Amino acid sequence: MSDFTLIVAGDPQQLTGGYIYDARIVDALRDQGWSIDVVGLSGRFPEPDAVASHALDSALTALPDGSRAVIDGLAMGGLPAIVERHATRLSITALVHHPLADETGLGSPEQQRFRISETRALAAVDRVIVTSAYTAHRLADFEVPAAKIAVIEPGVHRGELSEPGGDTPRLLCVATVTPRKGQDLLVDALAQLAALPWQCDLVGALDRADHYVETVRRKIADSDLTNRVHLLGSQSPEQLTQHYRTADLFVLPSHYEGYGMVITEALAHGLPVVTTTGGALSHTLPDEAGIKVPPGDVDALRNALERMLAEPEATQAYRDSARRIRETLHDWPAAARAFGESLQRSAPVEESNP
Numbered sequence: 001m002s003d004f005t006l007i008v009a010g011d012p013q014q015l016t017g018g019y020i021y022d023a024r025i026v027d028a029l030r031d032q033g034w035s036i037d038v039v040g041l042s043g044r045f046p047e048p049d050a051v052a053s054h055a056l057d058s059a060l061t062a063l064p065d066g067s068r069a070v071i072d073g074l075a076m077g078g079l080p081a082i083v084e085r086h087a088t089r090l091s092i093t094a095l096v097h098h099p100l101a102d103e104t105g106l107g108s109p110e111q112q113r114f115r116i117s118e119t120r121a122l123a124a125v126d127r128v129i130v131t132s133a134y135t136a137h138r139l140a141d142f143e144v145p146a147a148k149i150a151v152i153e154p155g156v157h158r159g160e161l162s163e164p165g166g167d168t169p170r171l172l173c174v175a176t177v178t179p180r181k182g183q184d185l186l187v188d189a190l191a192q193l194a195a196l197p198w199q200c201d202l203v204g205a206l207d208r209a210d211h212y213v214e215t216v217r218r219k220i221a222d223s224d225l226t227n228r229v230h231l232l233g234s235q236s237p238e239q240l241t242q243h244y245r246t247a248d249l250f251v252l253p254s255h256y257e258g259y260g261m262v263i264t265e266a267l268a269h270g271l272p273v274v275t276t277t278g279g280a281l282s283h284t285l286p287d288e289a290g291i292k293v294p295p296g297d298v299d300a301l302r303n304a305l306e307r308m309l310a311e312p313e314a315t316q317a318y319r320d321s322a323r324r325i326r327e328t329l330h331d332w333p334a335a336a337r338a339f340g341e342s343l344q345r346s347a348p349v350e351e352s353n354p
Helices: 017-031 050-061 080-087 108-124 133-142 183-191 210-222 237-246 261-268 298-310 312-326 332-344
Strands: 004-009 036-041 068-072 091-096 127-130 149-151 170-174 199-203 229-233 249-252 273-276 290-293
Touching: 004 017, 004 050, 017 036, 017 261, 017 332, 036 050, 050 080, 080 091, 080 108, 091 108, 108 133, 127 133, 127 332, 133 149, 170 183, 170 237, 170 261, 183 199, 183 210, 183 298, 199 237, 210 229, 249 261, 249 298, 261 273, 261 312, 273 298, 290 298, 290 312, 298 312
Parallel strands: 004 036, 004 068, 068 091, 091 127, 127 149, 170 199, 170 249, 199 229, 249 273, 273 290
Antiparallel strands: none
16 A cells, blocks of 8 residues: 555646646655555546545545545535545645635635535545745634644755856746736736847746736737747756756746746846745745735836836845855755655544533
8 A cells, every 4th residue: 555645636747836746746756665656637627527525525435444545626616515524534735835715816605615525534634744934824724723724845956056147137927827927917018018129938827817818928929029929848857957047037927926937037047036925925036036916907017026126236136145045945855855754643532622
């Protein structure tokens, strides 16, 4: 029997933040001697359809009594009844990157539905692992006791340092192209900086929000930026490393992040950063390594980018700080050890009301 089974929504090999976190924790734990099974669920998530419901139920049914299961929040937040059904015979841990109810673009009815569903699912599990202190704080609104939560922030691989110095600064944004990531706002900001030299690569999956992707494409075309803003889709780890190495500035205009792992990745390559204060981002990026602006504020984003592009001395100061911070970042083996230790702790005993 494996030490635990990790259950995720869809293909576990997806190259997005949450899936990368899951995969790197698993790889590092296996290197440390853990036996881990990984199960990717068919169906639609986070609004589960019948296929998704059956897939989660089948995956949990297949586990022997007493087994450990770690379920990514995307896979379990909408299926509390199934989690409850198996919680009495399995040791279940929820892995929450950010609450589903916090996704950008949800209406009030959808937010409330997710809030109720997630609150119920999280109440059923033994423990909850989150990837940032910010998300741990958010889960108080979902009635999760602090004693039940372990914060395991992402590790990082210190890749090659970026090599700035070309005639045209290269901007890099790594994020799935969805409304929460704010690529449309980045295009709007860059359109106002057309007089300055720059190129911008947008790396990230293009198959999660078709209407939004078309909106971004249209904005690029309407702003006459087709030769300067490049929608590159998902990239292999080797290609992504090359993008980091050749970039001059990293940009993440997200409305909200539960951690913002790509910010740490950028720092690991010694890149200065422009991002927002959305969610955990205000804490993920150290003040001395870049500029943070309010989420959704195109003018503030434009001003930050203009300063980075037009004031090389200020940009170099941020770059120097990023390179110093790079040496202090924790690696994935350390994150994996903390993850494993949290799974081995006894589940907290919840106090009953008198």
